[in-house]
Amino acid sequence: MIEIFQNYGSDLLYGFGQTILCSVIALFFALILGSIFAILEVMPNKLLQKISKIYIEIFRNIPLLVITMIFYVVVPMYFVKISGFVAGTIGLTLYSSAFIAETVRAGILSVDKGQMEGALSNGLTFKQSMRYIVLPQAFKYVIPPLGNQFVNLIKNSSILAFVAGFDLMYEGNVIAADSLKSISTYMCIGVLYLIITLPLSYYMQHLERKLS
Amino acid sequence: MPMIEFKNVQKYYNNFHALKDINLTINDGETVVLIGPSGSGKSTLIRTINGLEDIQSGQLIVNGYDLLDKKTDINKIRKDVGMVFQHFNLYANKTILENIMLAPKIVLHREDEENKRIAMELLEKVGLASQANKYPSQLSGGQQQRIAIARSLAMKPKCLLFDEPTSALDPEMIGDVLKVMKEIAEDSSMTMVVVTHEMGFAREVANRVVFMDQGTILEDDSTEAFFKHPKNERASQFLNKIISHED
Numbered sequence: 187m188i189e190i191f192q193n194y195g196s197d198l199l200y201g202f203g204q205t206i207l208c209s210v211i212a213l214f215f216a217l218i219l220g221s222i223f224a225i226l227e228v229m230p231n232k233l234l235q236k237i238s239k240i241y242i243e244i245f246r247n248i249p250l251l252v253i254t255m256i257f258y259v260v261v262p263m264y265f266v267k268i269s270g271f272v273a274g275t276i277g278l279t280l281y282s283s284a285f286i287a288e289t290v291r292a293g294i295l296s297v298d299k300g301q302m303e304g305a306l307s308n309g310l311t312f313k314q315s316m317r318y319i320v321l322p323q324a325f326k327y328v329i330p331p332l333g334n335q336f337v338n339l340i341k342n343s344s345i346l347a348f349v350a351g352f353d354l355m356y357e358g359n360v361i362a363a364d365s366l367k368s369i370s371t372y373m374c375i376g377v378l379y380l381i382i383t384l385p386l387s388y389y390m391q392h393l394e395r396k397l398s
Numbered sequence: 399m400p401m402i403e404f405k406n407v408q409k410y411y412n413n414f415h416a417l418k419d420i421n422l423t424i425n426d427g428e429t430v431v432l433i434g435p436s437g438s439g440k441s442t443l444i445r446t447i448n449g450l451e452d453i454q455s456g457q458l459i460v461n462g463y464d465l466l467d468k469k470t471d472i473n474k475i476r477k478d479v480g481m482v483f484q485h486f487n488l489y490a491n492k493t494i495l496e497n498i499m500l501a502p503k504i505v506l507h508r509e510d511e512e513n514k515r516i517a518m519e520l521l522e523k524v525g526l527a528s529q530a531n532k533y534p535s536q537l538s539g540g541q542q543q544r545i546a547i548a549r550s551l552a553m554k555p556k557c558l559l560f561d562e563p564t565s566a567l568d569p570e571m572i573g574d575v576l577k578v579m580k581e582i583a584e585d586s587s588m589t590m591v592v593v594t595h596e597m598g599f600a601r602e603v604a605n606r607v608v609f610m611d612q613g614t615i616l617e618d619d620s621t622e623a624f625f626k627h628p629k630n631e632r633a634s635q636f637l638n639k640i641i642s643h644e645d
Contacts, residue, residue: 298487298490300485301489304487304546306450306476307450307479308480308500308505309473309477309505309553310505311473318489318500318504
């Protein structure tokens with residue numbers, strides 16, 4: 187294993203960086219998209235509810251690989267040429283946003299209905315009630331499951347390996363083929379993923395304890 | 399002038415006919431108590447007044463706004479019509495003071511200094527000024543309900559709706575809440591609609607009593623007449639039961 191780090195250190199580091207970059211971008215946009223669709227789904231407007239439901243069901247129930255391939259193969263054929271990294275990051279964002287939407291929605295629904303009614307009858311609009319009363323309380327319920335979603339997202343970023351995204355997994359495949367040392371290579375890769383995911387898991391657990 | 403006017407109002411939950419042909423007028427400054435067995439539709443009725451429940455047909459006019467008119471901005475009604483709930487519904491993520499100051503600040507854009515002064519005055523009025531910086535979960539039910547009333551009053555409403563405000567309280571807490579409600583009722587400009595099982599309160603404070611059963615208004619009479627001689631058979635049965643229970 188040490189030999190792999192010595193010989194392929196710069197490749198591994200590059201892949202590690204790409205994995206983190208992709209994860210951070212996807213996490214940011216998936217969180218925004220997911221929260222928007224979660225809020226749309228609990229709005230009183232039936233049409234918005236439907237739209238959001240359709241979005242969530244589509245992206246939650248198609249394999250990540252298929253979504254990514256559509257962006258890697260189909261989109262460049264008809265629209266713009268995008269790199270594997272971009273295609274993979276878009277796929278990962280959309281896929282994860284559907285799960286995050288479901289998580290956030292469950293959080294919103296776990297806030298007592300009386301909180302919204304109290305705010306509405308106090309004169310606040312639906313938007314104000316959400317912003318000042320319901321969402322801050324939902325946030326607390328959402329932290330633990332959201333942490334799981336974040337870890338899943340980072341692991342799922344290995345999808346980039348399929349579309350030449352030069353991430354950790356991609357570099358791993360290249361190094362394994364080059365060095366003919368598959369076992370140590372993939373062990374290195376595993377350790378590098380753990381370096382990202384374990385601190386995140388611990389941080390989320392810490393946050394959960396702090397909030398409760 | 400009528401504050402609240404129901405004309406042939408019908409309300410359905412899917413196939414269940416919750417409110418049947420409701421006709422009811424409540425005038426400015428009046429205190430009206432709604433009574434009836436559980437499931438009679440009194441809570442549903444009071445919740446239609448500020449649009450927490452929608453109605454399917456008829457006409458409901460509150461403070462000059464038609465609730466079935468799509469152009470009506472429901473928030474304009476809610477600004478002037480406060481509500482107090484059975485389970486208080488104080489904001490769990492805000493302190494007592496913040497609970498009272500939030501809506502005046504973001505809905506009425508009241509200046510911070512004035513907002514705080516009014517909030518503290520109201521806390522004095524309900525006898526809880528010392529609790530201003532606590533969170534709702536740190537207070538007893540009776541205290542929370544008095545805060546909820548103060549929160550509604552901070553909006554300077556024209557009308558207050560009370561949906562079983564004492565039903566979730568321990569018996570020794572009820573008196574303090576009723577006392578605050580009586581003080582509000584004595585202010586003749588405030589319109590009050592109260593769903594309650596507190597007959598003593600009804601007799602003492604209400605101008606009128608409305609009796610409901612199975613989604614219909616069976617009797618609507620002055621308080622004195624209602625308690626002396628309920629005209630409706632069902633109302634008289636209900637009254638006998640509840641009063642013999644109280645004694």
